[in-house]
Amino acid sequence: MDLKSGLPFWLIKNGLSTNYKRLENDIETDVLIIGSGITGALVAHFLCENNIKCIIVDKRMESTGSTTASTAQLQYEIDEYLFDLIEKVGEKNAVKAYKMCLESISTLEKIVKDLKIDADFKRIPSLYLASDAKGKKDLEREFETRKQHGLPVEYLSEKQLVSKYNIKRIAALYNNESAQVDTYKFCQAILDYHRKHSGLEVYSHTNITQIKSSKNTITATTDKNISIKAKKIVAAPGFESESLLDEKVMxxxxxxxxxxxxxxxxxxxxxxxxxxxxxxxxxxxxxxxxxxxxxxxxxxxxxxxxxxxxxxxxxxxxxxxxxxxxxxxxxxxxxxxxxxxxxxTKDGLPYIGEHKKHPNMYFALGYGGNGITFSVIAAEMIKDMYLGKQDEENIYRFGR
Ligand SMILES: Cc1cc2nc3c(=O)[nH]c(=O)nc-3n(C[C@H](O)[C@H](O)[C@H](O)COP(=O)(O)OP(=O)(O)OC[C@H]3O[C@@H](n4cnc5c(N)ncnc54)[C@H](O)[C@@H]3O)c2cc1C
CATH class of the missing domain: 3.30.70 (Alpha-Beta Plaits)
Known part of the structure; x- marks a missing residue:
């Protein structure tokens, strides 16, 4: 599937990576990551930090899937209002999801600092404007709900919006915890860092078409009949999950x-x-x-x-x-x-973790409009799962 068309700004600004190679021989590793977008790169980051041997393959040039198309606004607020999410998944899970998203922006900031990455990461406030009277009512309710659960939020009236921002809308929510980044540059920088410091190998133009699992290993095969044997596979194929997952979730x-x-x-x-x-x-x-x-x-x-x-x-x-x-x-x-x-997805939350029909695999899928924060959450959770620190209350599990 073509994930994008036209001229994504980040690709023009940064250019293609010159650091790529195809997989040409059978290979073995501990963890095979399918997908070199921001999700795959973050999974590799957490695994490499824990000295877990991994490789990444991608059927495209590295990081040129949805990650190049993203506008990369990093917000803790997801497409579903917190009050709606509470109705869908319960108060505990909804608040947990919002708090994990909030935390994930700090995690990204830490990665930028630790790896000394220059990817235009910047903390920047966010304004959520009411489009009409119903929007205003929803924002009032959302403000109360978020405040009650200790989430950072301010309510701006029509008058405050005009005087502060010269924006003529009847209300808005404001928070100072958001950020923006050049995700394509960020993703490439993570891959380059771990290629250099952790022995990470990244293979582009390597399309996985078949996966077979046995008791303790799993083998992926490419369209050129090259095989990769691993203990686990992490599927981070972005919005193209259909060839890897036996269920439609997005x-x-x-x-x-x-x-x-x-x-x-x-x-x-x-x-x-x-x-x-x-x-x-x-x-x-x-x-x-x-x-x-x-x-x-x-x-x-x-x-x-x-x-x-x-x-x-x-x-x-x-x-x-x-x-x-x-x-x-x-x-x-x-x-x-x-x-x-x-x-x-139906509730606005991603799917992260194991699927009963796909042994020895972890999935990171379905993140909606604010996908990058969920990529961070998925990457940390999958690292923990690999290390045997399973979250018994995985709110992003399949079949929830
Ligand atoms: C226009 C637009 C704006 C967006 N704006 C925002 C935003 O402001 N904030 C935000 O947080 N999110 C935003 N998103 C969402 C965000 O961009 C995505 O959630 C994120 O980029 C997904 O990253 P990914 O690594 O999972 O997927 P991708 O970047 O698509 O990477 C997946 C990779 O897997 C590879 N792959 C798939 N199948 C196989 C296979 N069988 N074998 C080998 N390789 C395979 C693909 O080639 C691809 O490169 C936006 C998305 C779009 C399209």
Whole structure:
């Protein structure tokens, strides 16, 4: 499946890795990770930190799946309101999921510092705008729910929004715990670090088409009939799980993004906050290091890449129109655009861990619009599972 089309900004900005090779001979390892996107890279990071021998394979050039298409807003708030999630999965699990997402941003920050990675990681506040009267009511309820559970959140009235941010919306939630990053650069930097310091091997253009498990080992075979024998396999195939998992757990959506020409800093909003809104589908907005505006949204149920791509021109116009409703005076002009596919689940939470039909495998799947925080959670949990520290109350388990 084509995961994306158009010109993802990060790929143009950073270029392709020159550090790649194909797998050409049979090989053995402790853990085979399928997928070199941000999820696979983070899994490798935690395994390498624990001296566990692992290799990564990817059927594409490394990290060029959804990770290149991501706008990489790092928010603890997920697509489901906390009060809705409580109804779906219970108070304990919902609050736990929100707190794990909050913690995961600090984990990412720590990785950036520990590995001395320069990937434009920046702590930046987030504004969640009410799109209409119902949105305002939902935000009021969400504010109370999050406050009750000790999550960082402030409520901004219409007056405060105008005076502080010159944004004409009737209410918003604000928090100072979000961040943004260049995920593609970040992902490549993690892989490069562990190639250099931990002996990690990464093979691109290596497509796993068959997996066979026996009692204590598992063997993956590529489309070129090369085999990889391991103790465990971690499947981190992003939104293409169909060839590896015998169950449909994600509903796929297409989303559209454009990036503006560089703006004068004084033409951007205060604090360059991350912005999103209560309308569904929602518009999501951030800025880049060189003061471009990155804005996306107008998601559609995914049918096929051709239909998704045919809508790009129309979606660009729709996105610009809606952006101008929030910032009527903006002189935004488009420079690049692309679209991508992502997948959500019925309760907004990912699937992480073992599946009864796939022995000796761990999965990390289905993360919705704020997938990167879930990638961090998945990577840490899978490392623990491998080390035998099983979480008996895995709230992300299959069959929940
Ligand atoms: C436009 C867009 C905007 C987004 N914005 C945000 C955001 O603001 N914040 C956020 O947190 N998240 C966002 N997301 C989601 C986020 O980008 C994803 O959750 C994340 O990139 C998924 O990373 P991944 O490593 O799991 O998947 P990928 O990056 O897709 O990596 C999976 C890799 O597995 C490989 N693979 C699959 N099957 C096989 C196989 N059989 N053999 C070998 N290799 C295989 C693929 O080639 C691919 O490279 C966005 C997504 C899109 C598309």
């Amino acid at each position: 509903q796929l959506e297409s989303t559209y993004v454009l990036v503006s020409q560089p703006m004068h800093p004084e033409d951007l909003w205060k604090e360059k906050c991350l912005i999103w809104e209560t309308a569904r589908p929602y518009l999501y907005i951030r800025t880049t290091e060189d003061n471009r505006i990155m804005v996306g949204g107008f998601d559609e149920p995914f049918q096929d890449p051709k239909k998704r791509d045919a809508l790009m021109d129309k979606k660009n116009k729709d996105i610009l129109k809606r952006f101008k409703k929030i910032f009527p005076e903006s002189k935004i002009e488009m420079d690049f655009y692309w679209c991508g596919t992502f997948g959500g």
